[in-house]
Amino acid sequence: MPTTALSLSRDEFELLEKLLWMDGPSRHELAARTGHSKSKIASLVAHLLDDGWLEEGESQESSGGRRPTSLHLSHQLGFIVGIDLGATSVDVVLCDVNLTVLGTRTAATSVSLGPGPVLAQIGGLLDDLLTCHGVPPEGVFGLGMGVPGPVEFRTGLLINPPLMPRWEGFNLREHFAALFEAPLAVDNDVNLMALGELHHVRQRGLGTDLENFLVVKLGTGIGCGIIARGDVFRGADGAAGDIGHICVDPDGPRCYCGNPGCLEALAGAPHIAREAAQAVESGASPILADLARQHGELGTREVAQAARLGDPVANHIVQTAGSRVGQVLAGLVNFFNPSQILLGGGVAHMGPLMLASVRQSVYARSLPLSTRKLRIDYTHLQDASGRRGAAVLALRHALTVQAGLRGEA
Template sequence: MTLIRPENPQQARLVRLLRDDGPRSRVELGDILGLSRSTLTTELERLVARGLVETAGLAASRGGRRSSLLRLAGGVRFAGVVIGADRITAAITDGELNVLAETGEPADVRGGPESVIGRAVDLVEKLRAELGIAELTGVGVALPGPVDGDTSIAPAVLPGWQRFPVRDAFATELGCPALVDNDANVLALGEHHAGIGRTFDDFLYLKLGTAIGCGLVLGGTLYRGATSSAGDIAHLPLGEDGPACVCGEVGCLEAYAGDAGLVRAALAAARSGRSPALATRLTAAGTLTVPDVAAAATAGDPAAQALVRDAARRLGQVLVGLISFFNPSIVVIGGAPEGVGHILLSEIRGVVYRRSAPLATGTMPVVLSDLADRAGLVGAARLASEHVFATD
């Protein structure tokens, strides 16, 4: 594979700026980065010669001669892969991380890494063929569990993923640099690139769903912690007792507010007669899902609404501590079940604003992500670009 990476820190700053801000004139690039005219000319020539940057027409006139715009070259193409608990999605982006094509299919992560990675690679290869791309610049992969550098450190519920060399597998199969990280971190990167997190340097991303997790952006970059496990809040104990969790403990946040916890509480509400709406759905389908709970709540079923509010209150309790401790500029919540985001949000806000330190929350917004699936795909491409567009 051909590795096209910047040769020095100036080139790295140039390509990152073009990635984040789009096409720019020479004058703008020089001004923003504080580079001298001669350095700028030299480094841009090198980047053009190496196929990373290209010209893109003329800039709007600022008086005098119109200068030409520069942008990341058409040969720069990233792949983003999101491996969820029961679905794989993949996308290919340009250098600015705009999604050019995306696809996805159901897949059970418990099938093990060889099978799941093989199918993810097939999805990327299919997109690559459709778009007629000869070579990928890099691939980023989000995994539904803890990741330590090159390998997946899976929780006990994911047999076979424990210390599997996921990064090597993707790099070898796709013939380009590969990066892996856990899904909460990747989603936070996506929010930082393309969502409301774009305008904040310090924010907390809370991911709901099968697994609950946090991504922390600090000073504009992802904070991973001493052993890459920052944000692993799924198994925080909320008390001495509580529902059983997949991890073997009881009373974990995820056991209350994760998808499985919500479904268990919904089954209880259906069987006890507290929720006629859920009981009807249970009788019809033989089981209940999170979308069932969301649909019943949206349709006005008080018991289903109470389930959502209860999960939100547990999330709020944990957020109060994290916000006091970390004092973010904003909290972004992703993965809320379709239709009940506003119920979740109002309950979470209630708990947070009632009990957080006023200095930390006085002006701090708590919002729902509006990127949906795109956050993960863009974040995965961004993960790859962070590596490729660096010199170390």
């Protein structure tokens, strides 16, 4: 953290908030993005350079003369840690303050074990990562963490997380406060995938019409991250996007949540594994039986492989799951009118038939005005969306907290 004046005026803070979505902008680009005049930007930037919040990149010669100097957050501020906890795996990423990735660690885990063992495991990964890059705990500027359950965003508490019953009411902020001076921000894992995708899209300048979109994670659980008017939408209590328990078949099997025919119960990874097991038991799919013997297990990976080998049973399983997902998304397209739906998670990557089934089901059921520009595709960042989002959340939260907004004169 800079040792000089920490507090920021509202204009300075807003400038940093804009800059973190850009890729080393010039003063001119910042003026265009913020709506401030060039002279005002020059004066704001001068203060932020003096106070150690910003630093200038090297200006390079180009054919048209000297390129304007790029502006970046100052490395003095420290490092950013992102933690992406899924139901069965955890990713930890260390970035510099401009979100360039320095290193990642990934491990299999099981959130159902509860906070004790899982946080010990995360602590080990973090220690290793920080030590490896020579970063002491006090060198961390901010931490962000995604968890596979509903989070009350203001408090950071997990509320009735169906996949994480042992975490109910657990205070992650307090846990990390004992380890780091820097603040921790917690959000739902799918919200962070959406935030990560938004950051990617904006930093690359991929399109200004990408301010309203959905990111859908298809895995053990099914959830949806919502970008509305250019920011994560969390709803009244932070529970928005919990689409896994929308009913797709009132006569369907009972979900662990207690209700019948939830999307998650009919398209989540455990359901796909059960369908595969039934196909093996009934002798309907010799290919799946072979793969189960070879791999010693039978899950989405085996079903995907069988589908690629042309097994009709596996293809039917994939198609049915995709169609169920599309059935729910069709309704959400009518309601939310997103410009894009981006799919991520293990189930989404079971093969082209999954994406095709989702698309078919959505286009068949949504209204023309909502679908004429709609694009349904995989996430841009593949499996890195969640950790990018955790890092963006960490940076935004740390700027807010550590800046300590200065009252206007």
